[in-house]
Amino acid sequence: MSRCAPSRDSARPRSTSRMSARTRGMHKARRRRPRRATRLQVSAWAAHATLPPMEPQERVRTALAALGLPSEIVCFDGTTATAQEAADAVGCELGQIVKTLFFLADGRPTIALVAGDRQVDTSALAELLGVGRKKLKMGAPTEVLEFTGFQVGGVAPVGHLHRPDVVVDESLGRFERVWAAAGAHNAVFEAVTRDLVAAIHGQWAAITKEPA
Template sequence: MDDDELQTEHGGAGGQGSRGERGRSDHDGSLSPAPLPSRSSAPLHPSAQRVADAAAGLGLTIDIVTFTEPTRTAEQAAAAIGCEVGQIVKSLVFTVGGAPVMALVSGANQLDTRKLAALFSVGRKQVERADADTVRGATGYAIGGVPPFGHATAMTVYVDEDLMSYDVIWAAAGTPNTVFPITPADLLRASGGQARDLKTG
């Protein structure tokens, strides 16, 4: 997901509840059920199917959920899924020195471009938010549904270390109203990303 719409930061930052709610492990190790209202039974959109195929190519089987309401922002996605905003993965595309890079950021956080710049050993002015054409060209998907892997081009990927504290997180699946759950470990492996401190503050 993005911000203004999953690229853009899958939504803006939202309130973050206590960690241990829906989508978290109970004390016995079982996963608490997360309600999934307004699910669509229609066949997968072609873009979502591409994400499923990309996951399969990486050895992952993902359960893509299609909602009847939009999940463009982190808040919308969390409300539809029934999870914490922090469990939403915002797929953000920036350019660093003109080259596209991806930051996968918790829905509860805002990305600090100074920290992203430091990871590339450049000044903050070298880091810019990618426009819609650049996002589509780099990822193969439109803003609002950019997944964390299966992109049209290879990009350096950094992952917000705060996502690592959850058992299950949720990412966009190619369209503004499709998402899928994934473990942080699988997210790192599938995206080829590195966990880093990316948030402001």
């Protein structure tokens, strides 16, 4: 385990000008569609809406600092891509690992932050978002990368390329502190749970269930 040094690589992530026609259409549709009177509050997560081009881990570090959160990122020799792998590496409870999951709710991008020992109740999430169950789907890896700028297995809850709605599994409230991916398959950061959720304007909700 080691502290990840700030990246000096100037590699450029995908810019909004290179979004696919499908993704551009998704955003246009979102602007045209009248807002439903749902229980979900739209995130005002402006801190990383227009971050300059930078490496994924550095984008996470910058977003954390902008949100007033500790910005130390920890890297491991092995992978932390799954919740269990991350918990084993960190030495914490499985539930303390935040899974950052990307959904499309009738085309509307939504991020769900879920405890590592829980699974999403898609019916509950769809109801919260005001869409039918069949209108809710998990984003494909290419869609996740296009929207967040992160590869699956390293998606952080901060530093996305575009501004999402954010729903938070209320079971994460069991823990004072949690760990989340930091933009790479072997990088994580620690945060005070309620500070993180407040900083990203997440909506607490009962959206998970215990694994079968």
